Amino acid sequence: MYFFIPTKIYFGCHVLKEFGKEISKYGNKAFIVTGRQSAVQSGVLDDLLPLLESMQIEYTIFNEITENPDIKSISRGKEAFATQMQGQRQALPLHDFIIAIGGGSPLDAGKAISIMAANDLEEKDIYNTALHKKAFPIIAIPTTSGTGSEATQYSVLSNNETKIKAGFGNELMFPKLSFVDPKYTLSLGYHVTRDTAIDALSHLLEGLYSNKYNEFLLPFICTGVKLIFENLHACLADLQNIKYRHNLMLASNYGGIVIAHSSTTLQHSIGYPLTTVYGLSHGLANGVVMKQIMDLYEPHIKKRLDDLFSFVGITKNQFFDWIDTLELQFEGKIDNTFIEKRTPEVMKSRNMTLNPFEVKENDVIKIYRELGSSG
Numbered sequence: 001m002y003f004f005i006p007t008k009i010y011f012g013c014h015v016l017k018e019f020g021k022e023i024s025k026y027g028n029k030a031f032i033v034t035g036r037q038s039a040v041q042s043g044v045l046d047d048l049l050p051l052l053e054s055m056q057i058e059y060t061i062f063n064e065i066t067e068n069p070d071i072k073s074i075s076r077g078k079e080a081f082a083t084q085m086q087g088q089r090q091a092l093p094l095h096d097f098i099i100a101i102g103g104g105s106p107l108d109a110g111k112a113i114s115i116m117a118a119n120d121l122e123e124k125d126i127y128n129t130a131l132h133k134k135a136f137p138i139i140a141i142p143t144t145s146g147t148g149s150e151a152t153q154y155s156v157l158s159n160n161e162t163k164i165k166a167g168f169g170n171e172l173m174f175p176k177l178s179f180v181d182p183k184y185t186l187s188l189g190y191h192v193t194r195d196t197a198i199d200a201l202s203h204l205l206e207g208l209y210s211n212k213y214n215e216f217l218l219p220f221i222c223t224g225v226k227l228i229f230e231n232l233h234a235c236l237a238d239l240q241n242i243k244y245r246h247n248l249m250l251a252s253n254y255g256g257i258v259i260a261h262s263s264t265t266l267q268h269s270i271g272y273p274l275t276t277v278y279g280l281s282h283g284l285a286n287g288v289v290m291k292q293i294m295d296l297y298e299p300h301i302k303k304r305l306d307d308l309f310s311f312v313g314i315t316k317n318q319f320f321d322w323i324d325t326l327e328l329q330f331e332g333k334i335d336n337t338f339i340e341k342r343t344p345e346v347m348k349s350r351n352m353t354l355n356p357f358e359v360k361e362n363d364v365i366k367i368y369r370e371l372g373s374s375g
């Protein structure tokens with residue numbers, strides 16, 4: 001049994017203002033990785049840029065990261081990290097460290113860019129962790145309550161050509177510092193708030209499902225699930241409420257701490273193709289199969305689930321009813337082509353080795369078919 005999180009996490013309102021001076025330990029040239037909108041809308045840049053300027057830290061903003069970041073955008077990030085904006089190639093490194101701002105996509109992209117740049121990797125080698133010998137320091141500032149990436153060593157990328165979404169992990173990718181401030185989630189709308197919370201819920205539950213589960217994780221799992229169960233509807237009805245936002249952010253951070261130890265399992269593996277093929281948000285892809293996955297695991301981890309629901313003060317049936325009230329819908333049709341192509345992909349995924357029992361191909365097919373079949 002072990003517990004290991006090398007990330008220094010500051011949590012709460014205004015932590016960047018209060019503790020941001022620590023960023024200067026990592027150099028004087030920052031490479032900011034973000035999406036087109038999240039860093040601006042969340043208010044992070046309004047706080048961060050004056051802070052960097054006050055510490056004479058120069059910065060480049062690379063804002064080309066989209067949802068489910070494509071490996072090609074990581075390559076462009078690597079080039080921008082190492083090359084002056086005029087396009088003149090420089091000896092590595094042109095920047096000292098990375099500040100990743102956003103939901104899971106920019107955070108995961110920041111980690112991948114760090115690894116790719118530090119080891120001068122080509123795209124084809126991004127999943128080859130044997131080649132990942134070093135990394136540039138990563139500082140994470142999440143703007144959603146879902147990913148938990150600010151507390152993990154994982155990066156999940158997509159290949160837009162093959163439509164395969166897959167992750168990799170390396171202790172080098174744990175952020176050195178994370179500034180987790182719930183006020184950065186106040187601008188999120190209903191669906192992003194709901195779907196990201198469901199992603200966090202998946203991470204917490206997968207801590208119980210994984211064969212790498214250990215008892216250190218139980219307090220985080222139980223408290224995190226309870227926080228989501230008790231705060232999600234309230235937050236959806238009052239999106240600007242900082243208390244609910246605080247509680248969901250805490251649960252999301254707990255989810256990250258949990259999967260840093262347990263990794264994710266079938267729940268995430270089965271959800272990835274629903275995102276790459278049908279365009280479901282990551283959280284929704286996990287959510288639409290959440291009940292079926294729990295039913296599949298229950299006989300193998302019954303005691304853990306019973307302990308969880310006893311802590312939350314509900315039964316499994318009440319939990320299922322609560323999931324139904326969130327109206328997580330899959331409106332596509334699962335056809336034979338999807339089943340034939342994507343089931344082997346799920347079966348081969350890295351996370352499948354972490355199931356505490358043998359998941360059969362038919363288990364996966366059954367879950368997909370139940371979502372809605374066109375024959």
Ligand SMILES: [Fe+2]
Nearest residue numbers: 147199268282
């Ligand atoms: Fe996730």
